[in-house]
Amino acid sequence: MVIQSFIRKKIDSFLKNNYSINNVKYDVNVTKKEFEGDYTVVLFPLIPLLKRKPIEISEEIIEFLKSDENIVEKHNLIQGFLNITLTNQFLSNFFISSKNETKPQKNLFLIEYSSPNTNKPLHLGHIRNILLGDSISRIFKYSGNEVHQTQIINDRGIHICKSMVAWLRYGNNSSPEIDSIKGDHYVGKYYVKYNQQFEIEVKELIKKGLSEDEAKKSTPIFIEAQEMLLKWESSDKEVLNLWNKLNSWVYEGFNETYKSLSVDFDSLYYESQTYLTGKKIVEQGLEKNIFYKKKDGSIWVDLSEQGLDQKILLRSDGTSVYITQDIGTAFIRYKDHPEMLGMIYTTGNEQDYHFNVLFEILKKLKYPWAKKLKHLSYGMVDLPSGKMKSREGTVVDADDLINQMISKSKEISESLGKINDLSDEERTKLYRTIALGALKYHILKVDPKKRILFDPSESIDFNGNTGPFIQYTYARIQSLLSKGYGNLKNDLYTDFNLKEREIIITLDQFDSILINAYNTLNPSLIANYAYNLVKQFNSFYQSYSIVGKQPVNSFRLALSKKVGDQIKLSMSLLGIDCPERM
Numbered sequence: 001m002v003i004q005s006f007i008r009k010k011i012d013s014f015l016k017n018n019y020s021i022n023n024v025k026y027d028v029n030v031t032k033k034e035f036e037g038d039y040t041v042v043l044f045p046l047i048p049l050l051k052r053k054p055i056e057i058s059e060e061i062i063e064f065l066k067s068d069e070n071i072v073e074k075h076n077l078i079q080g081f082l083n084i085t086l087t088n089q090f091l092s093n094f095f096i097s098s099k100n101e102t103k104p105q106k107n108l109f110l111i112e113y114s115s116p117n118t119n120k121p122l123h124l125g126h127i128r129n130i131l132l133g134d135s136i137s138r139i140f141k142y143s144g145n146e147v148h149q150t151q152i153i154n155d156r157g158i159h160i161c162k163s164m165v166a167w168l169r170y171g172n173n174s175s176p177e178i179d180s181i182k183g184d185h186y187v188g189k190y191y192v193k194y195n196q197q198f199e200i201e202v203k204e205l206i207k208k209g210l211s212e213d214e215a216k217k218s219t220p221i222f223i224e225a226q227e228m229l230l231k232w233e234s235s236d237k238e239v240l241n242l243w244n245k246l247n248s249w250v251y252e253g254f255n256e257t258y259k260s261l262s263v264d265f266d267s268l269y270y271e272s273q274t275y276l277t278g279k280k281i282v283e284q285g286l287e288k289n290i291f292y293k294k295k296d297g298s299i300w301v302d303l304s305e306q307g308l309d310q311k312i313l314l315r316s317d318g319t320s321v322y323i324t325q326d327i328g329t330a331f332i333r334y335k336d337h338p339e340m341l342g343m344i345y346t347t348g349n350e351q352d353y354h355f356n357v358l359f360e361i362l363k364k365l366k367y368p369w370a371k372k373l374k375h376l377s378y379g380m381v382d383l384p385s386g387k388m389k390s391r392e393g394t395v396v397d398a399d400d401l402i403n404q405m406i407s408k409s410k411e412i413s414e415s416l417g418k419i420n421d422l423s424d425e426e427r428t429k430l431y432r433t434i435a436l437g438a439l440k441y442h443i444l445k446v447d448p449k450k451r452i453l454f455d456p457s458e459s460i461d462f463n464g465n466t467g468p469f470i471q472y473t474y475a476r477i478q479s480l481l482s483k484g485y486g487n488l489k490n491d492l493y494t495d496f497n498l499k500e501r502e503i504i505i506t507l508d509q510f511d512s513i514l515i516n517a518y519n520t521l522n523p524s525l526i527a528n529y530a531y532n533l534v535k536q537f538n539s540f541y542q543s544y545s546i547v548g549k550q551p552v553n554s555f556r557l558a559l560s561k562k563v564g565d566q567i568k569l570s571m572s573l574l575g576i577d578c579p580e581r582m
Contacts, residue, residue, distance in 0.1 A: 002098055003508045004028050007039055007084070010071075014064040019050055030505060036076060037083030038505055044080040058082040088494035091504050095562070096490045098507065103144030108339050110148045111137045113346035114258075114265075117154040118250040119163040120188035122257050122398040124381050124454060125348065128443050131575065132378055133346040134263050135444055135523040138573045143518050148266045148337065152329050155247055156272040157322075161228040163187050164242055165221060166194035176249050182399065184253025187246050197221050233319060257398050261436070262575060269332065271325045278328025279320055281365065282313045290364050306360050308353070313361075326358050327365075334369045342372045344521065349377040349449070376521045379451035381443075401456065405435035408460045409468075416462075419581060430579055434468050435460070437576045441467030444574050445527040465531050467576060470567060473534045474578040476541070477564035484547040484557045493555040499540040503559060506533050507566055514573075523574055530570040537563045 008028050015021040026045040031037035041061065043054050050057055058077045062084075065071050073085045113133020116122055122130075137147045154160075167190045176186040198221050205215035216222065231239040258264060282299055285291040291301050296316040303311060313324055333343065345355060355375040362370035383396065410431040413419060419427055442459030446452050462468045481488065496504070510529065517525040537560070546556045568578045 002511070003086070003094055003505070004039065004512065007041070007065075010065055011041065011061060014061055015046075018060065018064070021049060024049065030509065031083050035078065035081075035083055036085065038086050038501070039084050041082040041084065042080065043082055047080065054080045054082075088496050088501075089492075091496060091501065092492050092494050094508065095504055095559070096492065098562075103142070106144050106146075107341035108146045108148060108337060109140050110150055110333060110337060110340050110343040111140065111346070112150050112152065112344065113137075114263075115151045115154065115347070116254065117157075117159055118187070118247045119159045119191045121182070121184035121250075121253060124383075124396040124398065124401060127261070127398050127401070127439070128378060128381050128452065129346055129348070130258075130261060130263055131440050131443050132376060132448055132523065134261075134575050135526075135573060136344065136346070136376065136521055138575060139514070139518055139523065139526070142573060143514065145341075148340075149264070150267045150269065150333070151265055152269045152271060152274070152325075154271050154325075156232065156243075156275065158225055158229050159191070160243065160246075161225040161232065162194040163191040164239075164246060165224045165228060166190035166197070167246065168242070169197075169221075176252075182253045182256065183249030183251070184257075185397065185399070186253075187250050194221065194225075229319065230317070257402075260399070260402050267336075269329050271329070274328040274332055275320045275325040276328065277332055278324040278326070279314065281327050281331060282324060285313075285365060301357075301361055301364070303357060303360050306356075308357050308360060311357050311361075323354065323358055323361070326354075327361060330358070330362060330373070331367070334367070340369070340372065342374060343369075344374045344376050346376045346378070349379055351375075352377050374521070376448065378448035381452045381454050383454060396454075402435065402439065404456055405439050405460060406431050408456065409435040409438065412460065412462060412468075413582070422581070430582070433577050433579050434471060434582065437467035437471050437571070437578075439467075440574055440576050441470065441527060441571075444523045445531070447524045448522060465528075467571075468582075470530055470534050470571060471576070471578050472582050473538060474564055474567045474571075475580060475582040477537075477560050477567075478580045480547055480557065480560050481564070484552045484554075488557050488561060489554040490558050497544070499536065499543060500556070500559060503533070503536050503540060503563060506536055507562060510566060510570070526570050526573050530567055530574075533563060533566060533570075 011026075011028075012022075012024075015024055024045060027040075027042040029040050029042070031040045041058075043057050046052075046057055047054060052060075055077055058075070061082065062072055062075050065084075069090070070087050071090050073087045075085065076083050111133055113136075114122075114126065114130050116126055133149070137149050141147045167187075170193055171190065176183045179186060181189070198219055201219035201221055202212070202215045205218055206212060210218060228239055232243060282291060285301075286293060286299055291299050291313060293299050294316075297318075298312055298316040299314040301311050301313055303309060311323065312321060313327075314320060330343070334340065347355070352375070355377075359370060359373050359375075362373070410427075413427070413431060413434065419430060422430065438460040442454070443452060445465060459466060460468060462472055506529075513525050513529045517523060541560075544553075544556065546553055546560060571578050
């Protein structure tokens with residue numbers, strides 16, 4: 001955004017010097033392709049202030065811009081839009097001086113993501129959550145913030161007890177080691193088994209005359225799970241031992257998956273350790289008449305005035321609900337990090353209402369930091385066969401998906417035959433880099449608010465809007481640089497063609513894209529920026545010689561390097577590595 005900022009500062013000076021006007025809001029945008037020009041100044045906000053016609057304002061601005069620097073080559077006015085074509089000399093000076101710089105760290109942000117339940121393995125839906133949280137963390141760090149990556153492990157509750165009950169019934173004292181199954185997959189198998197048995201028992205009770213609702217509350221396996229939850233909350237030693245055993249298996253599995261995705265965390269919070277704080281806060285809120293108690297003993301909050309209805313906070317039997325734990329976790333996190341400027345929760349959009357309620361409750365409790373909380377909400381991930389359902393076992397496990405992507409990457413890479421001279425270790429690393437690039441890009445290129453229809457074969461393609469296509473372009477640039485070694489110079493060059501001008505202006509857009517992605521919590525803006533830059537470079541590469549039979553063009557080589565550097569930076573903000581060869 002160096003050029004845009006420069007133009008804006010010049011026009012601000014014009015307004016101040018000629019009209020004594022400061023702090024006017026107006027847009028300076030890249031000119032749309034259907035019009036001639038590089039940048040467009042939107043004059044409409046200036047017309048009533050200056051009391052001048054658009055043609056008069058535009059001529060005054062151009063005269064001012066031309067007065068002390070070689071900036072404007074030509075211009076045109078279409079209604080209130082002033083389109084400016086910059087001189088090649090100005091663009092060349094920008095190209096030579098421009099560089100990406102890491103900003104100094106200023107503010108602390110906590111970013112929560114992943115936060116799985118310990119009753120099943122991570123699946124494709126979790127992957128979107130993890131990749132969004134990881135990318136936003138990278139964007140915030142690069143933008144000059146200190147970032148603390150955290151998660152809350154949902155390690156207690158009825159869903160955990162369901163897996164525990166099923167293991168007691170059907171596990172025969174086996175273990176992941178005995179059955180040769182990854183720990184989280186092993187425990188998830190029993191969660192599915194619970195639900196299968198639950199459905200059988202519901203049908204049996206319905207046959208005996210119970211309604212469906214009555215049957216669901218009366219099945220022996222559900223009653224066992226409820227009793228186990230009460231025992232857990234009463235610190236029953238036997239139940240706690242079983243709970244620790246199953247959770248330890250799951251944690252080992254989770255850590256393997258995080259390592260595969262190159263993701264880690266600065267802190268882990270556990271629902272089992274934060275829900276008691278939440279219960280205490282709810283009880284204090286009841287004493288202060290912020291909350292109220294119903295006849296059955298359950299505690300509620302009334303958010304009708306906020307348009308959110310009523311919400312239960314503690315059940316009649318004293319057990320907590322999800323939001324109880326979230327209240328406690330938020331309080332403890334702020335206590336641990338009182339200097340934080342903000343906290344971002346990454347969850348699916350089916351929890352939009354939940355987080356609206358949570359934030360309003362924390363405001364009712366008059367916590368000043370409640371206004372610092374944001375929700376990064378995203379759409380669900382669907383398969384061509386339909387919606388995933390954990391309890392039915394119809395999910396795409398994260399580990400299986402990663403392995404499938406690696407196999408596909410290997411198959412395509414070997415068919416191209418361009419890496420036969422690499423060692424086995426180098427090829428194995430490359431297959432994983434391409435596979436993860438494909439997976440991450442395929443998910444992150446979609447606006448978080450939209451649902452994703454995930455097709456693994458489409459994401460691994462080496463052509464089109466895919467991670468491997470962008471990685472391949474980066475590798476191509478590295479090959480060019482190796483061939484043109486010794487000719488890389490940043491000399492003043494003013495004989496630009498249209499494709500070169502287009503690339504330079506796109507390089508200038510990165511800061512603007514980054515700021516927008518930062519403000520809107522939207523990594524897809526950076527993903528699609530990288531793809532657009534790659535398309536422009538490949539069009540340029542196909543049209544002009546860089547290091548061919550003709551003498552090496554040092555400017556084009558320097559331009560290629562800057563494009564490569566920008567691709568690598570953009571992809572790194574998505575958590576994607578760019579290999580030197582493909």
